[in-house]
Amino acid sequence: MKSIIVGTAGHIDHGKTALVKALTGIDADRLEEEKRRGITIDLGFAHLDLPGADGEVLRLGFVDVPGHERFVRNMLAGVGGIDLVLLVIAADESIKPQTREHFDILQLIGLKRGITVITKSDAVDRDTLDVVRLEVEDFLRGTFLETPKSPVVAVSSLTGAGLEDLKQAIVAVAAQVEPRNSQALARLPIDRVFTMKGFGTVVTGTLISGAIRREEELEVFPQGLRVRVRGVQVHGQSADVAVAGQRTAVNLAGASPEDLARGMTLAPPGTLATTRRLDVQLRLLPSAPRSLKNRTRVHFHSNTMETVAEIGLYGAKELRPGETAFARVSVPEAQLLLPGDRFILRQFSPVVTIGGGVVLDAAPIFSRRRAASLPALEQMLDVFASQHEGMILTMRVTRHGMRGLSMEEAVAETGWTREKVGMVVAVLKAECSLMQFQDRMFAEHELKLAQASLLDAVTAFHKKDPLRPGMGKSELQEEMAHAPAMASELFDTALSALVREKRLEFAGELVRVPGQGAVMKDEEAESKKKIEDAFASAGLKVPALSEVLAGLKVDKGRAQKIVTLLLRDRILIKVSGELVFHRSALEELRQRLTAYKAKSSKMDVTQFKDLAGVSRKYAIPLLEYLDRERVTRRVGDAREIL
Ligand SMILES: Nc1nc2c(ncn2[C@@H]2O[C@H](COP(=O)(O)OP(=O)(O)O)[C@@H](O)[C@H]2O)c(=O)[nH]1
Ligand SMILES: [Mg+2]
Numbered sequence: 010m011k012s013i014i015v016g017t018a019g020h021i022d023h024g025k026t027a028l029v030k031a032l033t034g035i036d037a038d039r040l041e042e043e044k045r046r047g048i049t050i051d052l053g054f055a056h057l058d059l060p061g062a063d064g065e066v067l068r069l070g071f072v073d074v075p076g077h078e079r080f081v082r083n084m085l086a087g088v089g090g091i092d093l094v095l096l097v098i099a100a101d102e103s104i105k106p107q108t109r110e111h112f113d114i115l116q117l118i119g120l121k122r123g124i125t126v127i128t129k130s131d132a133v134d135r136d137t138l139d140v141v142r143l144e145v146e147d148f149l150r151g152t153f154l155e156t157p158k159s160p161v162v163a164v165s166s167l168t169g170a171g172l173e174d175l176k177q178a179i180v181a182v183a184a185q186v187e188p189r190n191s192q193a194l195a196r197l198p199i200d201r202v203f204t205m206k207g208f209g210t211v212v213t214g215t216l217i218s219g220a221i222r223r224e225e226e227l228e229v230f231p232q233g234l235r236v237r238v239r240g241v242q243v244h245g246q247s248a249d250v251a252v253a254g255q256r257t258a259v260n261l262a263g264a265s266p267e268d269l270a271r272g273m274t275l276a277p278p279g280t281l282a283t284t285r286r287l288d289v290q291l292r293l294l295p296s297a298p299r300s301l302k303n304r305t306r307v308h309f310h311s312n313t314m315e316t317v318a319e320i321g322l323y324g325a326k327e328l329r330p331g332e333t334a335f336a337r338v339s340v341p342e343a344q345l346l347l348p349g350d351r352f353i354l355r356q357f358s359p360v361v362t363i364g365g366g367v368v369l370d371a372a373p374i375f376s377r378r379r380a381a382s383l384p385a386l387e388q389m390l391d392v393f394a395s396q397h398e399g400m401i402l403t404m405r406v407t408r409h410g411m412r413g414l415s416m417e418e419a420v421a422e423t424g425w426t427r428e429k430v431g432m433v434v435a436v437l438k439a440e441c442s443l444m445q446f447q448d449r450m451f452a453e454h455e456l457k458l459a460q461a462s463l464l465d466a467v468t469a470f471h472k473k474d475p476l477r478p479g480m481g482k483s484e485l486q487e488e489m490a491h492a493p494a495m496a497s498e499l500f501d502t503a504l505s506a507l508v509r510e511k512r513l514e515f516a517g518e519l520v521r522v523p524g525q526g527a528v529m530k531d532e533e534a535e536s537k538k539k540i541e542d543a544f545a546s547a548g549l550k551v552p553a554l555s556e557v558l559a560g561l562k563v564d565k566g567r568a569q570k571i572v573t574l575l576l577r578d579r580i581l582i583k584v585s586g587e588l589v590f591h592r593s594a595l596e597e598l599r600q601r602l603t604a605y606k607a608k609s610s611k612m613d614v615t616q617f618k619d620l621a622g623v624s625r626k627y628a629i630p631l632l633e634y635l636d637r638e639r640v641t642r643r644v645g646d647a648r649e650i651l
Contacts, residue, residue: 011061012068012243012254013183014215016091018084018115020105021048021076024128024166025097029073031166032176033057037073049075052087052200054213054256056244059176062184069179070244070256072215076107081114081362082308082315085353086200086271088114089312090215092186092254093179094123096154100133100163103141104148110362113294116152117365118351122186123154124162124178131165138163189253192429194420195219195227196347197257197275198312202266208240210266212275213258214313218424220252221259221275228278229269230345235278236263272314274345282421283343288335288373290390291320291354291366295331298356301363302327308360309340311352311368316340320354324383333366335386337373346371347424348393369393372422374408398425402433403442407452411459411495415449446498459495459503460512464522467513471525476533476574479519536561537571544581544591549598549623549631554589585630598631599640606650613647 017025026049029037037053038044053073061067072091074084094115098108115123125145130138142163146156153159160178164171201213221227225238240260243251251257259275293301301307303326309318321337328334338352346352346368353365369389385408392404405422406414414422419430434450437443444451466488470480482504489495495503504520507513514523543557558568575581581589601620605612612620618628632648635641641648 010066010068011183011186011188012070012252013093013186014070014072014091014254014256015093015095015179016072016088017074017095017097018088018111019076019097020099020102020107020111021078023076023097023099023102023105023108025049025076025095026053026073027166028095028097028126028128028164029053029055029071031164031169031172033069033071035071037071048077049073050077050080051075051083056256059180062180067180067183068244068255069183070215072256074111076111078107078110081107081110081355081360082310084111085114085310085315086313088118089198089351090217091120092122092189093182094120096123096125098125098127098141098145099129100127100138100141101129103144108148109296112148112152112154113296113362114353114365117292117294117353117362119367121153122159122182124160124175124182125149125154125156126175127161127163128166130163130170131168190218191220191253192426193218193253193424194277194280194426195221195253195275196281196345196424197221197259198314199269199273199275200271200313202269202271204266205260208260210261210264210269211258212261212269213256214275216251216253216255216257217312218253219277219426220250221257222250226278227261227275228280229264230274230276230281231283231343232268232273234264234268236261236275238262272312274312274314276345280420281345281347281424282372283345284371285340285343286373287338287340287346287368288370288386288389289338289352289366289368290333290386291328291336291352291364292333293328293330293364294362297330297363298361300327300329306357307363308355308357309338309352310355311344311346311350314344316342316344318354323386335369335383336366348422349424367393372418398433399437399440399442402430402450403437403452406443406450410493411451411455411462411499412493413446413449413451413455413496413499417448419450446502449496449498451496451499455499456503456506459489459499460507462489462495463500463503463507464512467520467522468525471522476570479516479521482515482518482520485520532562533567533571536563536568537575540568540571540575541580541591544589545593547591548594549590549621549627551588551590551594551627554587584634588627588630598635602635602640602650610650611644611647612650617648 019025026038033055035055037055038049039053043050055071057069059067072087074087127141145161149155162171162175162178164175196218197214197216199212199214203211205211221241223238223241227236229236238259239262241248241251242258243255303322304319306317306319309316319339322328323335325334348368348370350368354363356363392400416430420427438445442453444453466485467480486500489500513520540557544551561568579592582592582595583589598621605620614628636643639651641650
């Protein structure tokens with residue numbers, strides 16, 4: 010059994026509802042007001058089984074939409090789930106404004122299949138019918154409904170003329186409709202909510218992907234409410250399961266009608282993620298009344314949902330009618346959308362359809378200003394068009410670099426089931442184009458990049474700290490966690506690989522490049538302490554450095570290295586040539602100067618000698634050092650304390 014959703018489209022009073030009734034026997038105008046006024050206000054539903062092209066039963070669910078321009082937003086809520094459109098044009102009126110607007114919408118949402126139905130054939134003579142047919146064929150040229158690829162059928166719902174031809178045409182076109190993705194997570198965009206005596210809360214919608222079973226738990230997106238499926242109906246009959254492409258009603262436990270509304274979506278709990286930002290490709294209709302300026306606010310419709318949205322154009326100030334561009338869509342409240350979802354834009358005032366397009370990314374990471382965004386989006390579009398699942402997943406993993414993508418994130422970003430993601434990953438791993446460490450996936454080249462980053466970091470560490478034995482593993486990991494972030498799974502794998510390849514080694518918890526990271530032996534540590542102590546206890550009356558070094562156990566070269574380290578860490582400070590002080594001594598000198606300044610801000614060399622308690626030999630280099638440090642300033646023969 011194949012299930013297909015057939016939607017109507019076309020101007021008001023052109024006979025859409027009458028046609029659905031003539032085909033199915035069901036009056037889709039279900040509201041009392043609709044029956045009284047004789048116009049369709051909201052979506053209507055009907056169904057019909059036909060023998061399919063291959064002998065299988067073809068189950069048709071009809072979505073009848075309102076034609077009135079005031080109810081286009083209701084039409085938009087219904088058009089998202091359809092597989093095949095009946096574009097209805099009355100023979101006595103031919104093409105009218107909502108014929109055009111609805112047809113624009115059908116093209117913008119990327120519909121592929123349909124039939125053009127010229128209704129009310131009984132109301133005109135043969136010649137008029139022929140003229141209308143020519144007009145219609147002209148109107149459809151170059152579109153997905155172009156003849157003879159797509160049929161044009163003339164019917165009268167009144168007399169029944171042409172209805173059999175139309176049914177045959179539907180069967181033929183339905184055979185070309187590609188089945189909906191049943192390996193994707195279930196998504197049921199809600200189009201109706203009501204209570205039914207004995208059942209409680211019921212919602213309906215077109216199941217656009219996956220399957221829904223009785224007793225299953227579902228989540229209401231974007232609200233996050235958990236509900237249980239008490240019962241499933243497909244085309245008005247109880248069923249154990251509803252599958253993608255079927256008109257579906259579910260009876261829910263855990264929610265009252267007030268909790269639910271058109272525009273919300275049912276999906277498996279804890280799987281998908283809502284978003285306030287989308288990257289899209291959008292097209293402005295040639296008939297749009299004006300250019301779309303960057304940051305324009307518009308009405309955004311997708312599936313049964315509508316919201317206001319701001320359009321940020323990538324790399325352009327405005328989009329002219331007929332042009333296509335990449336854009337970042339921002340919505341005020343998080344919504345559930347996935348790559349491949351189509352949308353329609355309508356302007357604020359007057360409210361008319363101006364464009365639409367396709368969601369490329371519902372978890373965008375590019376900044377709109379970054380030059381890299383455009384090629385990345387261009388690539389995303391290509392990959393998307395290829396429909397190659399391996400390429401789609403590889404792209405989604407690759408763009409996260411060394412951060413990688415977890416299985417859970419992959420499910421949320423693609424809308425595929427975990428099993429499906431697992432299958433695609435298995436193929437990609439076998440092809441060596443993807444790696445998986447624990448639950449996280451990385452592009453194949455990331456391991457090499459990660460290894461290079463680790464080696465660089467440890468090498469830089471040795472250069473900076475030649476006398477430290479190695480870099481703490483956690484210190485190394487911490488450093489790797491920043492731009493670009495490296496996931497801990499990749500860090501662990503890359504580090505183990507480097508150790509295995511003997512390019513890095515462990516010394517306890519410390520990581521080092523083999524042969525580097527001089528281990529400070531006991532005598533070196535002892536020497537370091539001796540030097541430090543000698544200068545710390547000397548105050549400003551420092552010994553000569555060479556004298557201190559001569560008294561050490563270590564050789565001259567290593568002693569010099571230790572001094573370099575002490576100078577770099579500013580434990581010792583070189584004031585001039587051979588003259589080195591401990592930082593505590595200089596700090597104390599500064600404090601004495603500050604205290605002196607309270608009495609007088611001027612001092613000469615003699616006064617300084619007294620203050621510091623040093624001879625002239627030390628006083629002059631110290632004063633010059635203080636001048637350089639902007640603690641004092643030379644004024645003639647005296648100093649001013651700053
Ligand atoms: N003569 C004639 N009238 C029709 C035919 N189909 C619909 N109508 C009439 O056209 C009017 C509008 O039809 P309806 O189905 O409500 O149009 P909709 O607004 O497109 O749904 C109604 O009065 C119908 O009776 C037809 O095939 N022949
Ligand atoms: Mg109608």
